[in-house]
Amino acid sequence: MLSGFSQLEKSVMQTLAWFDIFEYPLTLVELKKYLWDFDREISLVEIQNVLDKLENFKNFQGFYFLKNRENSIVENRLRKYNISETKFKKRAWVFKIIALIPFVRLVGICNTMAYRGAKAESDIDLFVITEKNRLWWTRFLILSFLSVFRLRPQKNNFQNKICLSFFVDTTKLNLAELKKGEDDIYFYFWLAHLWPVYNENIYHDFWQENSWLKAKLKFVAPQELNSHYKIKLAVIVQLLKRWFEGIINLLAGGWTENFLMNFQLNKIPSAISDKMNLGSEVVINEHLFKAHTGDRRGEYQKIFEDKLK
Secondary structure, three states, X not given: OOOOXXXXXXXXXHHHHHHHOOOOOEOHHHHHHOOOOOOOOOOXXXXXXXXXXXXXXXXXXXXXXXXXXXXXXXXXXXXXXXXXHHHHHHHHHHHHHHHHOOOEEEEEEEHHHHHXXXXXXXOEEEEEEEOOOXXXXXXXXXXXXXXXOOOOOEOOEOOOOEEEEEEEEXXXXXXXXXXXXXXXXXXXXXXXXXXEEXXXXXXXXXXXXXXXXXXXXXXXXXXXXXXXXXXXXXXXXXXXXXHHHHXXXXXXXXXXXXXXXXXHHXXXXXXXXXXXXXXXXXXXXXXXXXXXXXXXXXXXXXXXXXXXX
C-alpha cells in the first residue's frame, strides 16, 4: 500500500484520507498537527511542497481534501462547526452541573463534538475522570441528574442528549490497553481530540499517562481551550464540593462504592452486559467504564485502508 512514495507523502495521504471519512477537510496547520505516523520535525513549507506535488488532493479556501470531493465539503465542515458551537452553548449549563458533582475531576467532550463535526440530530458524548475508587458513586450521581432532567438519549431522540459511556478514575488514566493494536488510528485521534471543558488539575497527568500517542501523532499537544469553553468553579464552590465529598467518604465508606457498582451493573442492558470484558469495546471494572456497543473502529479502519488503495 502506497509503495513508491516518500514517508512524508505517505503520511500526508494517510492523514487526509482519514479525515475524509468524516468529510473533514484540513488547513495546512491542521494537517501538520495531525500528521499521521511521521517521526521527524517538519516545516509547513515541506508539507506544502508535497501537496503541490501530489495530484489526488485539492485546495479550496485554504482547506485540503481528496480530489474526488466537491468544494462544498468546506461549507459542510463550517456548517458542522456552527452546529457544534450551538450544541455547546445549549448544554453548557449541563456541563457546569456535572462539574459540581462530588468526585468529578475532569469532564471531556469527545467523538464528533470534540472536533466540531457534530450533526444537528446527534447527541453529545462525554468522557469523565473521577476521584480514585469513586467511579460508581460519580456515575450514579451524574446519571441521576441527567434522568431527572430527561437529558439521557432515548430510542428515537438523541438530539443534544448527553451520552455517558466512558468513565475512568484517577488510578486508570493510561488508556493504552483499550487500543485495538498499535495502528488503531481511530483511538489515537479520539484521544488527541478530547476536549477538556472542566479540569481539576488532572488533564496534564492524563496527557502524560497517554504520551504513547506521540508515537503516531508526533505533533499533537494537549488541548488549550479559550475561556469561552472552560468551566471554572468559584473557590467557595470548590470548597463546598470538597466538603460534600468528605461527608460521603466519612458516612458512606468504601462498601457503598461496591454496592453502587453492583446496583448499576444489574441495570445495564443486555446489549452491554453480553459484551462486557470480551474485548476493548465494552470494558467494565472498579476503575473503568467503557460501554461502546456500537464501536465502529474496525469499520473505519477498513474504509481508511480502501481509500489508500
